[in-house]
Amino acid sequence: MHSIKFLHQDIHDQDSLQGMVSELMSQMGLDEKIGQMSQLCGGGGWVPDHLAAAIRSGQVGSVLNEVDLDTVNELQRIAVEESRLGIPLLNGRDVIHGFKTILPIPLGQAASWDPVIVSEGARISAVEAASSGVNWTFAPMIDITRDPRWGRIAESLGEDPYLCGVLGVAMTKGFQGTDLAENGSIAACAKHFAGYGTAEGGRDYNTANIPENEMRNVHLRPFKDLVDANVATFMSAFCDLNGVPASGNSWLMDQVLRQEWGYEGFVVSDWESIIEMSVHGFTGDDEEAALEAVNAGIDMEMASSTYRDHLENLVAEGKVDLEHIDRMVVRILTLKFKLGLFRDPYTDIENFPDLLNEAHLQIAKEAATKSCVLLKNDNKTLPLSISGLDSVAVIGPLADDGYEQLGTWVFDGEAEHSITIKNAIESLVGSNVTVNYSRGLDGTRCKHHEGFGHAIDAAYQSDAIVLVLGEESFMSGEAHSRANIDLPGHQEALIHALAETGKPITLVIMAGRPLTLENIVDKVDSILYAWHPGTMGGPAIADLLFGLESPSGKLPVTFPKMVGQVPIYYSHKNTGRPPSAESCIQMDDVPARAAQTSLGMASFHLDAGYTPLYPFGHGLSYGEFHYVKITTSKSNISLGQSIDIAVDLINTGERQAEEVVQLYVRDLVGNVTRPVKELKGFRRVKLNPGQRERVSFSIHTDDLAFYNRDMKLVTEPGQFHAWIGGNSDAPLWAEFEVHE
Ligand code: NOJ
Numbered sequence: 029m030h031s032i033k034f035l036h037q038d039i040h041d042q043d044s045l046q047g048m049v050s051e052l053m054s055q056m057g058l059d060e061k062i063g064q065m066s067q068l069c070g071g072g073g074w075v076p077d078h079l080a081a082a083i084r085s086g087q088v089g090s091v092l093n094e095v096d097l098d099t100v101n102e103l104q105r106i107a108v109e110e111s112r113l114g115i116p117l118l119n120g121r122d123v124i125h126g127f128k129t130i131l132p133i134p135l136g137q138a139a140s141w142d143p144v145i146v147s148e149g150a151r152i153s154a155v156e157a158a159s160s161g162v163n164w165t166f167a168p169m170i171d172i173t174r175d176p177r178w179g180r181i182a183e184s185l186g187e188d189p190y191l192c193g194v195l196g197v198a199m200t201k202g203f204q205g206t207d208l209a210e211n212g213s214i215a216a217c218a219k220h221f222a223g224y225g226t227a228e229g230g231r232d233y234n235t236a237n238i239p240e241n242e243m244r245n246v247h248l249r250p251f252k253d254l255v256d257a258n259v260a261t262f263m264s265a266f267c268d269l270n271g272v273p274a275s276g277n278s279w280l281m282d283q284v285l286r287q288e289w290g291y292e293g294f295v296v297s298d299w300e301s302i303i304e305m306s307v308h309g310f311t312g313d314d315e316e317a318a319l320e321a322v323n324a325g326i327d328m329e330m331a332s333s334t335y336r337d338h339l340e341n342l343v344a345e346g347k348v349d350l351e352h353i354d355r356m357v358v359r360i361l362t363l364k365f366k367l368g369l370f371r372d373p374y375t376d377i378e379n380f381p382d383l384l385n386e387a388h389l390q391i392a393k394e395a396a397t398k399s400c401v402l403l404k405n406d407n408k409t410l411p412l413s414i415s416g417l418d419s420v421a422v423i424g425p426l427a428d429d430g431y432e433q434l435g436t437w438v439f440d441g442e443a444e445h446s447i448t449i450k451n452a453i454e455s456l457v458g459s460n461v462t463v464n465y466s467r468g469l470d471g472t473r474c475k476h477h478e479g480f481g482h483a484i485d486a487a488y489q490s491d492a493i494v495l496v497l498g499e500e501s502f503m504s505g506e507a508h509s510r511a512n513i514d515l516p517g518h519q520e521a522l523i524h525a526l527a528e529t530g531k532p533i534t535l536v537i538m539a540g541r542p543l544t545l546e547n548i549v550d551k552v553d554s555i556l557y558a559w560h561p562g563t564m565g566g567p568a569i570a571d572l573l574f575g576l577e578s579p580s581g582k583l584p585v586t587f588p589k590m591v592g593q594v595p596i597y598y599s600h601k602n603t604g605r606p607p608s609a610e611s612c613i614q615m616d617d618v619p620a621r622a623a624q625t626s627l628g629m630a631s632f633h634l635d636a637g638y639t640p641l642y643p644f645g646h647g648l649s650y651g652e653f654h655y656v657k658i659t660t661s662k663s664n665i666s667l668g669q670s671i672d673i674a675v676d677l678i679n680t681g682e683r684q685a686e687e688v689v690q691l692y693v694r695d696l697v698g699n700v701t702r703p704v705k706e707l708k709g710f711r712r713v714k715l716n717p718g719q720r721e722r723v724s725f726s727i728h729t730d731d732l733a734f735y736n737r738d739m740k741l742v743t744e745p746g747q748f749h750a751w752i753g754g755n756s757d758a759p760l761w762a763e764f765e766v767h768e
Contacts, residue, residue: 048370049361053354055113061357062339063087067120067296067330070094075102083117084110087336089328089360090118090164090296095440097375100161104373116364116373118215120296122437123165123203124183125149127156128383129392129563130434130441132399133504133540134169134199136559138185138584139647140398141688141710143198149395150202152388155212157440159380163367164215166263168199170250171220174595176585177230179508182436182540182560184225186584187597187644189246190707193253200259208260209368211379218254220265220298222247222280227267230594232507236267241700244735248284255289260363262295264326266304273308275301276317281325294327294359303332314338322348327356384445389564396561396568402554402579402648403545403587409532409553411575411650412492419462421486422450423526424496424519425469426538432472435560436505436540445563449496449536452566456574464490472500473517480525487529494573495526495552496536501560504540513544513591520548527551536569546589546641557581575650578685580712582647582755589641593633598644598756599703606704607632645707645755651685651715654678655753655760664765667729667743671764674724675752679715686714690758691725692751698744699736705756708732723752729766 053061067090068079074096082088083106094100100119108114125131131149132139140146150168157165169183170192185192196218205213223236223243238247251262262285265274274280275297285291302321303314311317318334319342329335342348364370381387402410412420426432430446454463468483487493497519502508514520515537526533535552537543538560545555556579558569571577588596611628615635618627632638654677661672677689691709695702709725727750733743745768751761 045362045365048365049358052113052115052361053358056357058340058343058350058353060086060113061353062335064089064115064357064360065328065339066090066333066336067092067328069331070099070103072096073099075099075106079103080106083107086111086113086115088117089115090120092120092330094119095121095160095162097159097161097377101374104161108373115361116369118164118364119162120164120166121157121162122167122439123153123157123162123214124167124169124437125435126153126392126562127160127440128442128445129153129156129388130438131392131395131562132565133182133435133560134185135182135540135584136399136561137395138191138195139401139559139581140395141191141582141584142398142712143194145391145395145398146195147198147202148391150199151205151212152391154203154205154214155380156383156388158212158214159375159377159383161375162214163369164217164261165203166217166219167203168196168216169219170196170254171225172247172250173225174597175226175230176513176541176588177509177511177591177594178225178227179232179436179504179510179540180225180506181585182504187586188584188599188707189249191584191710193250196250197253197257200254200257204258204260208366209371215260215363215367217261217263217296218251218259219263221251221262221274221285221295222265223269223274224265224267230509232509233266236269238270240739241735241737244739252289255291260293260366262291262293264295264297264301266298266301268308268310273301273305273310275326276305276310276320276324278324286325292359294356294363295325296328297321297326297330299330300332302326302329302334315342318342319347322352327359384563392562393564393568396558396565397571397577399559399561399581400569400572400579401557401581401583401646403557403642403646404549405554405648407553409534410556410573412534412573414457414460414574417461417491419464419490420453420457421464421466421490421493421531422453422496423466423468423483423486423493425467425471425474426498427467427494427496428465432500433538433561433565435501435562436508438501441563447564447566449494449566449569452570453494453573456570468522469518471517472498472515472519475518477518477521480522483522484525484529487526487531490531493526493531493533494536495523495533496538497522498538499540499543501540511591513541514547515543523548523551534573538565542585542587544588544590544641549641578650578683579647580649580686580688582645582688582690583642584644586640586644587642589636593636593640596640599706601701602704603631605630607638612637643755643757645690647688647755649685649687650681650683651679651687651717652681653685653687653754654680655758658752658760658762660750660762660764662764664767665729666767667745670726670728672724672726673750673752673762674722675760676720677713677715677723678720679717682717684714684716686712687754689713689723690753690755692756692758693727693732694749695732695734695744696747696749698734700734702734705751707756725752732766
């Protein structure tokens with residue numbers, strides 16, 4: 029039919045890339061350009077006639093949600109052989125935490141504080157997805173959220189912009205590899221730009237109101253990190269940000285992203301978020317929505333068709349500049365060239381390793397192992413000893429549920445590949461330990477006690493209890509927010525009933541968010557927080573429970589005692605009335621008719637105090653880590669210099685273990701008030717029993733910069749405090765000064 033002019037050309041350098049894009053652009057009509065800016069949904073295993081026709085007529089630049097390889101190849105064939113210019117398609121998919129081999133949810137991966145395993149996890153996800161013809165993932169999600177009610181906290185990398193930036197970059201590099209054209213590399217997408225993580229009340233899609241200074245100092249930071257890491261694409265958020273929906277927000281898309289950051293990749297809208305601007309009450313109809321979106325800087329429209337329906341007219345009426353459209357199309361075509369799609373748009377399964385192969389499963393297992401956080405471990409209940417136990421009760425609705433352990437956003441993963449905790453414990457302990465299994469409750473939301481008797485019998489027959497509770501997959505993720513974040517159903521009642529047996533209880537929690545555990549934390553001996561750990565959750569958790577591995581995860585998000593404390597996060601401001609243990613009076617201790625000014629006059633809750641249940645960065649291990657001798661290499665530095673801050677880390681425990689050493693800094697006085705602590709560095713350190721190691725971090729004065737009142741990024745001279753320790757409450761500190 030038509031000649032596929034560009035199919036066999038290779039990109040040798042930036043100039044030839046630009047040359048090829050320009051040559052192609054010169055042949056394109058406006059309708060074909062607008063086609064490139066349109067993304068349509070695939071049929072899910074077949075080629076619907078309307079889609080084939082639209083591709084054939086050059087009206088489609090990208091499809092999403094098609095992972096049947098023959099269908100993807102057929103769509104590409106129609107695009108390259110039957111459309112006038114033969115431009116191949118981008119094929120997008122939400123590969124959020126794995127494709128077939130499912131890794132822990134992103135929040136769980138963030139608990140690993142390990143950019144290496146996060147990157148490796150993204151790589152295997154990319155390879156598996158690419159083998160199904162996917163060349164673009166809508167990940168990583170780098171929204172900062174400090175609200176565990178929000179279901180999408182599960183997809184986030186936690187509450188801290190620094191940790192989120194480091195891990196978001198690691199994920200991006202894993203997806204994109206060193207060369208997008210390499211087999212197994214797929215384009216990544218920084219989403220959701222921006223502010224979506226502050227949805228009011230933690231209710232998904234809700235309004236975001238964020239002052240510009242906080243926007244720049246917190247929410248935009250990880251996005252800038254991903255721009256610097258060459259993330260291929262951005263996605264606009266669903267939300268209304270300070271009155272202007274993100275998909276029509278030219279401050280975000282144009283001023284910040286293009287003008288200030290010089291971003292050269294392209295921006296895709298979120299699903300129908302352009303037409304939803306009329307639902308927000310920002311635009312009157314689809315045409316106006318298309319106008320606002322395109323002029324703000326949304327290069328590609330996902331799912332809806334306002335661009336296809338209205339852009340030609342808007343250009344003809346002079347409301348949209350043709351050169352503006354050209355710049356957008358150039359960005360989209362550039363990515364297609366970089367991905368090597370013009371060289372070879374087809375996917376040959378023979379070029380890829382098997383899905384769910386042993387190497388991939390091992391990476392998923394390592395990620396799950398490193399993601400689990402040991403919240404408490406009274407009397408060294410863990411690790412359990414295979415030789416020291418005759419029997420163990422494995423109880424709970426999530427102990428043997430291959431589906432629920434996968435978590436949210438698992439379009440392609442399958443429960444049949446999961447290894448559950450029950451199965452993994454049984455194969456680990458073999459015939460040495462009897463496993464007495466009982467579900468206890470039909471499901472996590474179950475509100476009757478019919479299974480309690482069986483569970484209690486199993487507990488009495490056993491030396492120790494492993495109780496696996498939490499949330500089902502659907503309770504977190506998009507549109508799945510909760511107002512009450514306690515353990516659902518009668519799970520707390522089950523804990524109370526089992527506590528009566530007097531047997532040592534290890535509570536394993538699988539959940540998509542921090543749950544409020546205050547009601548039951550004292551009823552169990554140890555808690556291992558496993559998030560939704562993915563395909564290999566069972567073996568990872570079994571190894572941790574029985575001491576083959578030591579827990580090393582740390583919380584990427586603060587755990588409130590009760591939901592009314594939300595938002596509660598480590599990097600808060602000091603306020604003019606900071607609370608202290610002395611000023612914080614407990615409501616139950618207040619005498620009747622207490623005078624109005626007798627209750628501390630500080631920033632705390634009478635019924636919850638001011639501290640969380642577990643702080644950001646918290647996580648125990650089977651080693652015993654102590655921090656001593658914090659020093660700074662200098663007492664003061666000039667702007668432009670670096671300082672080393674170091675500490676001795678000692679493992680006084682009896683076994684080898686890995687610790688995530690964390691550095692926090694406070695800028696005491698600022699032109700705008702500064703947080704009481706900010707994470708500035710972290711490192712995993714593995715020590716043998718008795719081993720001592722000096723751990724040092726180098727901080728440049730640029731690392732201390734923040735956006736001031738004038739929205740300028742500055743490091744201000746002055747006093748700084750630095751802490752190094754195993755969580756954000758670390759007591760060991762030093763100080764230094766920065767001068768001009
Ligand atoms: C809506 C979600 O907000 C976004 O994260 C996702 O990538 C798209 N749908 C595509 O599925």
